[in-house]
Amino acid sequence: MVPVITIDGPSGTGKGTIAGLLAERLGWHCLDSGALYRVLGVAAQRRGIDLAAAAPLAELAAALPVEFTADGRVRLDGEDVSDAIRTEAAGAAASQVAVHGPVREALLEWQRRAARAPGLVADGRDMGTVVFPEARLKIFLDASPETRARRRHKQLKEKGLDANLATLVEDIRARDERDRNRSVAPLRAAEGAFVLDTSSLSISQALDCVMKATRSALPDLAWRDDG
Structure with missing residues (x-):
């Protein structure tokens, strides 16, 4: 079987960045499952589909x-939507479409097909609990809503976009509530997962913790930076 490491958690915890860096260190593939739901939300809105309509x-x-290209870009109907799916609106739409069981079922096999040799690091919200329950290592990253809002606020400002910190905190709390309490695949740490709160950690510090946990759980792995 292809080895899989899952990294779950809410947005703003650094899981996407950590997943990419860990995959790079291992020379593995990386799955950004959240991008799928963001693309779906954007596609639905462009087609005038109600985000509450499961069927x-x-x-x-x-x-x-x-299409996810080799250079990290995302295309929808041939159009590059890499930036469009990273907006706050796209994130909110992703959270709304993700509550539907039939939607998650439709995307399940798509995600599982991403597990290809030599291995996969899968980033999402239910990677360890639903999509890859037999993963060799399950990681769950968390951080306070306030910390995650400050990180998002900084990102938006760096892009020259207006953002209200208080509104971001409210939006994050609302999305957490929706994700943690949905009836299908709620956001939670998988049983036996390595749980890390990144509120007071830099990306470098969080990556160090994740790499140590990975080395401990999977001592047989080869690392690109082992020299």
Whole structure:
């Protein structure tokens, strides 16, 4: 079986960055499952599909015309939507479409097919609990809503975009509530997961902790930086 490491957690914890860096160190593939839901949300809105309508959303998800290119770009219907899916609106849409069981089922096999040799680091919200329950290592990153809002506020400002910190905190709390309490695949740490709060950690510090946990759990792995 292809070895899999899962990294779950809410947005703003650094899991996407950590997953990418860990995959790079291992020479493995990396799955950003959240991008799938963001693309689906954007595609649904462009087609005028109600984000509360499970059946048409699942139908769209089953034939989603999305492509993840080798250079890290995301294309929808041939259009580069890499920036469009990283907006606050796209994140909110992703959270809304993700509550539907038929939608998650439609995307399940798509995600599982991402597990290719030599290995996969999968980033998301239910990677360790639902998509890859047999993963060799399950990691769950968390951070306070206030910390995550400050990080997002900084990102938006650096892009020259207006952002209100208080509004971001409210939005993050609302999304957490929706993600943690949905009836299908709620956001939670998988049983036996390595849980890390990144509120007071830099990306470098968090990566060090994750790499130590990985080395401890999977001592047989080869690392690109082992020299």
